[in-house]
Amino acid sequence: MMLSGTFFCVDAHTCGNPVRLVTSGHPLLRGNTMSEKRQDFIARYDWIRQALMFEPRGHAMMSGAFLYPPCTEGADAAVLFIETSGCLPMCGHGTIGTVTAALEQGLLKPRIPGQLLLDVPAGQVQVSYQQQGDKVTAVTIRNVASYLAIKHAQVQVPGLGEINFDVAYGGNFYAIVEPQANFPGLEHWGAGEILRFSPLLRKAANQAYQCQHPLDASINGISHVQWTGKPKTAGSDAANAVFYGDGAIDRSPCGTGTSARMAQLFSRGELKLGDSFVHESIIGSQFHGKVEAVTEIAGQPAIIPSIQGWAHVYGFNQIRVDNSDPYATGFEV
Ligand code: PYC
DSSP, rough: OOOOOOEEEEEEEETEEEEEEESSSOOOOOOHHHHHHHHHHHHHHHHHHHHSSBBTTTTTTTTTEEEEOSSSSSEEEEEEEEETTTTSOOOHHHHHHHHHHHHTTOOOOOOSEEEEEETTTTTEEEEEEETTTTEEEEEEEEEOOEEEEEEEEEETTTTTTTEEEEEEEEESSEEEOOOOTTBGGGOOHHHHHHHHHHHHHHHHHHOOOOETTTTEEEEEEEEEEEEEEOOOOOOSSSEEEEETTTEOOSOOOOOHHHHHHHHHHTTSSOOOTTOEEEETTTTSEEEEEEEEEEETTTTEEEEEEEEEEOOOEEEEEEEEOTTSSSSTEEEEE
């Protein structure tokens, strides 16, 4: 059912990628966990996501969140992520932007200053942040357990040929493509190639391989493609470009993508416990990652990664959705 409504939003960006924190118009969601509430939102309220994320109110990269009361004892709040690609189980740049906007606007009151515990659909994340006056200057997320799900996968991509990749989980499942015969490395590609080949690779990968989170069957399928290459910015260890939705390239280095990449590198011994990993986006913005702990998920080796980044609030938006508008739930081109 499609309804009308007015939504107040704090618009921000995390290292260049948008975060629209919706501060009113929250639907009442069924379920005891954020995973259950996410599924209820998808079943009954997806029109809100479509209206606020797609054109003409949003754009291909648009991404946002709603804050909800916590689902577990001890947590400060819960986050529901909305995006052009759907309702993500976890979003790193989204968490950094949500925390920054919510703290600066007085929408979150941490019980312990400088720290937050957040329920998200993929589990729980610990957040620490720094402030200078009223400005939040940095946010660090201790993310959900991240792991290498499929090693040495291979598909034929029309126009490219055979592409080898790994699939890793960092809150979403990523096909991670490293330089190889038919992919010269990100530094040799432009946005045109990423936008052209990513959906083809994702489709072929999802046809050939199945992935499902061992503890939550509602988290499944390869939703994002991560192309890797050499960095351009001083201090970066590596560069990536993450494709999501139908036509988006993350302008940030992607928090869950960076977590997945760290899990992949850890599994090969290229990162060790305590190592840091500075990841650079397609526009040169950086996330500072670290392997915080080694753990396991259902018997599979995994890591707890952290990602640090910053966000800036740039506007306040009152968005009206009216079901007499033929584009009430937006469109994609
Ligand atoms: O930062 O985790 C992230 C993310 C997911 C999709 C876009 N950004």
